[in-house]
Amino acid sequence: MGAYIARRLIATIPVMLVVAVCVFLLLHLTPGDPAAVLAGDNATSDQVAQIRAQLGLDEPLWRQFGMWLWRLMQGDLGESLFWGKPVLDLVLERAEPTISLALTTITFAVIIAVSLGVLAAWQAGTLVDRLIMGFAVLGFSVPVFVVGYVLIFVFAINLRWVPVQGYTPLAEGVGPWLERLVLPSIALGLAYVALIARITRASMLEVLAEDYVRTAQAKGVATRPMLTRHALKNAAVPIVTVVGIGVALLIGGVVITETVFNIPGVGRLVVDAIQRRDYPIIQGCILIFSAVYVLVNLLVDISYTFFDPRIRY
Amino acid sequence: MNLVEPEMQVATAVKPILEVEDLRTHFFTRDGVTRAVDGVSFTVAPGETLGIVGESGCGKSVTALSILRLLPARLGRIVGGSVRFEGQELLSLPEGRMRDIRGNRVAMIFQEPMTSLNPVLTIGDQIAEAVMIHQGASRSDALRRAAEMLRLVRIPDAEKRVGDYPHQFSGGMRQRVMIAMALSCSPRLLIADEPTTALDVTVQAQILKLMLELKQATGSAVMLITHDLGVIAETCQRVIVMYAGRVVEQAEVLELFDAPLHPYTRGLMASIPRIGLGRRKRLAEIPGIVPDLRKPIVGCAFAPRCPIASARCRAEPPPLAEHRPGHLAACWHAGEMP
Amino acid sequence: MSEAAIAAEEARPGRLKAFGTFARRNPTIVIGAVLLAFMVTLALLAPLITNPPMQASPADRLKPPDFSNFFDPEKRDRFGTDNLGRDIFARTLHGARVSLMVGLSVAILATVIGLAIGLVAGYYRRVDAVVMRLMDGLMSIPSILLAIALVALTRGGLLLLIIAITIPEVPRVVRLVRAVVLAVRERPFVDAAISVGSRSRKIIIRHVLPMTVAPLIVQATYICASAILIEAGLSFLGAGVPPEIATWGNMIAQSRLFFARAPWLIFFPGAALALVVLAVNLLGDGLRDRLDPRLARRM
Secondary structure, eight states: OHHHHHHHHHHHHHHHHHHHHHHHHHHHHSSSOHHHHHHOTTOOHHHHHHHHHHHTTTSOHHHHHHHHHHHHHTTOOOBOTTTOSBHHHHHHHTHHHHHHHHHHHHHHHHHHHHHHHHHHHHTTTSHHHHHHHHHHHHHHHSOHHHHHHHHIIIIIIISOOSOSSOOOOGGGOHHHHHHHHHHHHHHHHHHHHHHHHHHHHHHHHHHHTSHHHHHHHHTTOOHHHIIIIIIIHHHHHHHHHHHHHTHHHHHHHHHHHHHHTTOOSHHHHHHHHHHHTOHHHHHHHHHHHHHHHHHHHHHHHHHHHHHOTTOOO | OOOOOGGGGGGGGSOOSEEEEEEEEEEEETTEEEEEEEEEEEEEOTTOEEEEEOOTTSSHHHHHHHHTTOSOTTTEEEEEEEEEETTEESTTSOHHHHHHHBTTTEEEEOSOTTTSSOTTSOHHHHHHHHHHHHHOOOHHHHHHHHHHHHHHTTOTTHHHHTTSOGGGSOHHHHHHHHHHHHHTTOOSEEEEESTTTTSOHHHHHHHHHHHHHHHHHHTOEEEEEESOHHHHHHHOSEEEEEETTEEEEEEEHHHHHHSOOSHHHHHHHHTSOOTTSOSOOOSTTSSSOOOOTTSOOOSOTTGGGOTTOOHHHHHSOOOOEEEETTEEEOOTTTTOOO | OOHHHHHHHHHHHHHHHHHHHHHHHOHHHHHHHHHHHHHHHHHHHHHHHSOOTTOOOGGGTTOOOOOTTTTOTTOOOSSOBOTTOOBHHHHHHHHHHHHHHHHHHHHHHHHHHHHHHHHHHHHOHHHHHHHHHHHHHHHHSOHHHHHHHHHHHHOOOHHHHHHHHHHHHHHHHHHHHHHHHHHHHTSHHHHHHHHTTOOHHHHIIIIIHHHHHHHHHHHHHHHHHHHHHHHHHHHHHTSSSOTTSOOHHHHHHHHGGGTTTOTHHHHHHHHHHHHHHHHHHHHHHHHHHHHOHHHHHHO
C-alpha cells in the first residue's frame, strides 16, 4: 500500500511537469513581446523594460524555464506585478474562503447527490426518478452565475434570509461563517450534484440488478441496508471517480462564484489579476489549482481499495 | 448413490409446511404479458425433500422467487393464487413481516455462487447479517455463529476465513458459504434453485451430499429446483415436473422413475445419460421448442412436441388428475406409449 | 393524381406515425432538437426582427419588461431595457448568435483535432505514451483557467476565444477515440486486415473510423454545451468576448451593479443561456441513449 502510494505520487510528476510547461509556454507562445503584453497598452518603455528584467525575459527560453522551474520547486511562484508580493503569500492570504467554500460544497453536494442518485435508481422508471434526472439535466445547464444571482435575488434581497454577499472568517464563529456560505455553495454545487447524481444512479442501477442484491433480500435485509451496505458500496468506485473528476468543475466554478458573491478568495485573486494582466498570479494559481486537482484524483485512486477489496496494489 | 433415508419417505402424510395453490406470476413487457407461472399448485411436507424439475424457462425458478416474493416489481407480478407457509398466507403479508420470514424460516440458495455473494463484504459479515437481523445477535456473537456455520459446511480454517472476501474462495467453496448463510438461522424450509448447476461435476456431488446431511441434521424441508433428473433421483422423495409454467406431473421419486405418466417426463428421462455413455447431457433434447408464453396456449402446452398428441390435446387443456395413488399427471393420454 | 402522388399521400400518415413512434421512444432527442431549432431560428433572424443591440437610448433606461403589444416592431422594452436604455430582447437574441457559434465551432474543432490525435495515438504505440502524458497534463489544468490565461494574455477576438476554449476540450476526445481504437484493434477483423497486408492508414479509415462516429457525435454535443457555458463564464469574468459585443455573459456582467433594481437584466440572458444549454444537453443525452447503449449504461 505504501509502495503503491509512493509509486502513484511519482507518476504525478510527469503530469505536473506537463502542466508546468504548458503554463510557462502560455506567456511565450502568445504573439508579440511578452513584456509589452504584460505591461499593458498605456505602459511606458521604462515599465516594459522593468517587467522584462523582473521576469528575466531577456534570457533564452530554456534558461528561463530552468530558472522558473528551479524556483518553483523551492516553493517560489514568482512575484505579483501589481502587489509586488510573492504570489504564494497572496494565495495563502486568500486561501481560507476558497477552501471553506470548496469543502462545504463538496461535503453537502456529495451527500445530496448520492442520496438523490440512490433514490432515483431504487425508484427507476417512476415519477420520482424522472424528476430527479430532470433536475440533474437542468443542474448541468444553468450556469453558476445565473444560479448565483437568482439565489441572491430571492433569498438575500427579497426574503432576507441570509446576507447578500461577502465572507465571514471561521474565526468569528461557525454560524456566521456557514450563513454566508450557504448560497455560494448551492450555486457552485448544483452542476456537481447533477454530475454525481447521474453517475450514482447509473452505477446503482447496474448493481441493483446483481445476484448478490437478491441474495441480501432473500436473507431478509431491509431496504435501507440493502441500498447502502450491499448496493452502494459496490457502486462506489465509479462514483468516487466522478467526485474526483468533478473537482475540475468546482475549480472553474469557484472563480465565478467568488466573483458573484464577492468572496475574497483565490478565485477573486485570479479574476482581478486578469484585469490587471498580473501574469505571475494567473500562472501561479493555475499551477496550484492543477496540483490540487491531480492530488484529489490521486486520493480517489487510493480510496478504491477502501471500497473494493478485490483491488489490491 | 441414494441419500434418501427410508423413514423420511412417509413424511408426506403430515400437515404440509408449504402449500402453493394456483400460483400465477406474469411478466409484463413491452411486447405483452408472459405467463411465466400459470396456475401451479403443490405442497411441501416438514422435513421432506421435494424436487422441481423442468427445462430452463419452464417457470421453476420464478415459482421459487414468487414464494419468497423476491421478483423485482418492474419485471414480474404475482397476479393470483395463494402461498401458505405454516398455515400463514404469504402473498398478502406486509413487506416487513415478509422480511422476518426470509432468511429466517424460509431460506434460499441460488444458482450462481460466483455472483450471489457480495464482493465487497466479508464472508463472515454476510453470514452474520442474517443472524443479526433475525435473532438480534450482537455482531461478535453473529460472527462466532458464522465461523461455526463455516465449520459445519466444512470450510477449513473457518475462524480465519470469516474475514475473507468472496473472491478468495473457489466456486464450490462459495456455494458452501451460500449454504452456511441459508442455514444460519435454521430455516424450516430451504429453497435451493439449481444449487449445483454452475459447479464442476465432482463438486456437484459433494455439495448435494452436504446439503442433505445438514438438512437432516436441522430437520428442515428442502425444495430442490433443477433441470437434472439425475440429481432428483439421488436426493428427493417427491418430484414435480413443470412445463410452460404449469405442473404436468407429480409423484414419489421411485414411482415417477418406474412409471412416468406424462410423455414430457418420459422425454426428460430418455435424455438422462446411462453410466458409461459419457457426459451428462442437458435436457433440451426433446425435439421442438418451448412454446411462446406470451401467446395464449390452447390445449396442452406440450402438444406441439408430443409424439402421442391427439386432436383433443390441441383443443382442450388436460387437468392435473390422479391416475394412480399419489401420482398425478396432466395428460389426456397418461401412461400411453407412443 | 399520379401514382407517385398517391403513393406519397399514402406514405405521409405512415411517416407521421413513424415520427410519432420515434418521438415516444426518444423524447429527449425530440424535445432537445425542437428547442434548439427554435433558438437557432431566433438567433439567425435576430438582425431582421429586432432593433440594433447596441443602440442606446438614455431616455428609456432600466425600463421593466412589458409584454403588451409584444409584436410591435418599434417596441424596445419587451424584455425591458438596461442601464443605457438598450433593448434587452434584441441583445438576448443577438447573444444567441455568439453562444451558438462558439458552441458549434468548439465542438467541431475539438472533435476534429481530438480525432486526429486519438487515431494516431491509438494506432502507433510509440506516439501513444507521449501523447497520453501530454493529454493527462492538459486535462489537469482546469479548463476555465486555461482559457482565462490564454484570453487574458492576448486580448484577442472571437477566434482566439474559440481556440482557448477548444484546447482544454481536446484531451477528452483524444481519450475517447483512443479507447475505441484500442478496442477495435483487439477485434479479429483488424487482425485479419493486418495479416492480409492492409496498410495501417487503410485499416484506420475502413475499420476504426466508423466505430468512432457514434460516440463522437455524443461527445461533440456535450462539448458544445460545455463550450457555451465556458464562453458565458469567460465573458462574465471579463476574459471573453470584447464587452462591446452583446453576449449573454457580457450582458450579465454589465448588469451586476443594477440587478437588485432590475433583475430582468440578468433573468432574460440567463434564462436564454440555460435554455440553449439544456436543449443541447437533452439532445446529447437522447443521442447517447440511442447511439451508444453501452455508454448510456455507464453514464
